[in-house]
Amino acid sequence: MFVSFKILVSSLLAGLIHLDILVFGQFMISRPIVVGGIFGYFLGIPQYGLLIGVLFELLYIIEIPVGIKVPVDATSSTVFSIVGFEISGCLILSLIFGFFIGFLYKYVDMLTRSLNSVVLSWVDTAKNEVVIKRINLLIFYGIIFTYLRTVLFYLISFSSLGYLLCVLCKFLPSRIIFDVHSLISILPALGIGICINHFLEK
Amino acid sequence: MKSSIFCVFIRSLFLECVWNYERMQNVGFAFSIIPFLKRLYKDKEKLAKKVKLHFGFFNTHPYFASIILGITMKMEEKYLKGEVSQDEVIRNKTMLAGPVAAIGDRLIWSSWRVFCSVLVCSYFLLHGKNFYNELNILPGLIGFLLIYNLIGHIPIRIVGLYLGYHYSYQIIEKIAKFGPQKVVKLIRSLGIIILLIVSFVYSLSLLDIKRDVILFWFNIFLSMLLSRKINWSLVVVFLFLVNFLFYWLVIK
Numbered sequence: 106m107f108v109s110f111k112i113l114v115s116s117l118l119a120g121l122i123h124l125d126i127l128v129f130g131q132f133m134i135s136r137p138i139v140v141g142g143i144f145g146y147f148l149g150i151p152q153y154g155l156l157i158g159v160l161f162e163l164l165y166i167i168e169i170p171v172g173i174k175v176p177v178d179a180t181s182s183t184v185f186s187i188v189g190f191e192i193s194g195c196l197i198l199s200l201i202f203g204f205f206i207g208f209l210y211k212y213v214d215m216l217t218r219s220l221n222s223v224v225l226s227w228v229d230t231a232k233n234e235v236v237i238k239r240i241n242l243l244i245f246y247g248i249i250f251t252y253l254r255t256v257l258f259y260l261i262s263f264s265s266l267g268y269l270l271c272v273l274c275k276f277l278p279s280r281i282i283f284d285v286h287s288l289i290s291i292l293p294a295l296g297i298g299i300c301i302n303h304f305l306e307k
Numbered sequence: 308m309k310s311s312i313f314c315v316f317i318r319s320l321f322l323e324c325v326w327n328y329e330r331m332q333n334v335g336f337a338f339s340i341i342p343f344l345k346r347l348y349k350d351k352e353k354l355a356k357k358v359k360l361h362f363g364f365f366n367t368h369p370y371f372a373s374i375i376l377g378i379t380m381k382m383e384e385k386y387l388k389g390e391v392s393q394d395e396v397i398r399n400k401t402m403l404a405g406p407v408a409a410i411g412d413r414l415i416w417s418s419w420r421v422f423c424s425v426l427v428c429s430y431f432l433l434h435g436k437n438f439y440n441e442l443n444i445l446p447g448l449i450g451f452l453l454i455y456n457l458i459g460h461i462p463i464r465i466v467g468l469y470l471g472y473h474y475s476y477q478i479i480e481k482i483a484k485f486g487p488q489k490v491v492k493l494i495r496s497l498g499i500i501i502l503l504i505v506s507f508v509y510s511l512s513l514l515d516i517k518r519d520v521i522l523f524w525f526n527i528f529l530s531m532l533l534s535r536k537i538n539w540s541l542v543v544v545f546l547f548l549v550n551f552l553f554y555w556l557v558i559k
């Protein structure tokens with residue numbers, strides 16, 4: 106019961122944070138490092154929130170939305186990893202699952218961007234007296250639709266992939282789950298190397 | 308006047324709200340400019356026609372879009388005075404979007420945002436491999452958000468809107484003269500220096516297991532090398548698997 110409550114509230118909170126990516130402002134509240142801190146505090150595991158946040162911040166550091174490119178979603182990776190770790194207790198597997206969730210969310214995002222094209226005709230065909238009203242409603246639709254789609258995405262992924270994560274954790278040898286902290290301390294090197302190369306590029 | 312510019316600024320925060328593949332940021336742009344057009348056109352028919360004209364294709368960097376919004380506002384005023392044609396207003400808006408996006412992508416997305424991420428990660432990693440156990444994390448996170456938004460993000464949006472309105476499209480010339488490329492170079496050089504210092508300090512904290520220090524630098528070197536040739540995500544997956552197998556064998 107308590108786990109279900111955590112999953113529900115996490116999904117609702119993640120939906121709000123996701124609005125920062127595209128819908129409102131881009132203040133970078135949705136960056137993994139900030140999301141890691143917020144969810145870490147919320148779930149009572151601030152250290153692991155920070156650890157996962159720093160790791161994903163570094164790994165996704167050069168994933169940028171240049172032009173019309175839809176980037177892999179670092180926010181969903183971080184959120185899933187932290188909540189996955191909280192419900193399964195397995196850090197390594199949560200990180201792996203989280204990493205791939207980012208790619209999954211990217212395709213959900215692309216799909217909804219395509220759907221957004223469909224609603225444009227609502228303004229195109231509008232009579233002059235309702236044009237402004239319909240544009241305002243479109244913005245409202247954008248906020249609500251993005252929020253609901255994100256919450257639904259998390260609810261489905263937590264309840265399906267989260268369950269799979271818990272099952273897999275039971276089969277893994279406990280040493281793999283708990284004795285790989287050396288591996289975790291090496292992982293920032295990947296992001297650092299990729300970032301140095303990015304800065305060196307012309 | 309000031310209040311309508313402020314309204315445009317607040318609304319421009321929703322620029323990408325209904326981003327779509329057909330006309331991209333068109334909904335956000337039309338939504339943003341409505342308060343200004345309302346000031347210019349009291350007749351609702353004319354206003355609606357004007358808003359519809361701004362509902363066409365538009366795509367640029369979301370922060371730097373404020374410059375184009377400012378320029379378009381100025382052009383709309385000039386159109387009312389009969390100094391420019393309607394076509395020129397729309398053509399300028401669409402033509403400026405590309406160059407402005409190029410500046411924004413390079414200056415903000417691939418330099419300033421990455422640099423701020425490097426800063427905040429460095430702040431934590433400087434505490435060594437157990438950084439996550441020892442720290443009060445709030446100062447780092449709040450510092451990141453304040454530096455990113457108060458130095459880069461918000462000033463660009465506000466100043467861009469005002470400068471775009473006051474200088475019209477001459478602002479692009481002024482930006483080019485200012486030399487964003489120099490700023491990009493400076494940010495990137497600083498970023499590399501910070502990353503090298505952090506890597507060195509961090510690797511000192513791994514000294515209790517010497518194998519880890521070697522592995523840490525080996526991973527930095529390899530990820531640098533590989534990310535020149537292949538996509539970053541493949542580099543991460545490949546190196547993660549290599550490291551995981553290595554540790555698994557060591558643990559065994």
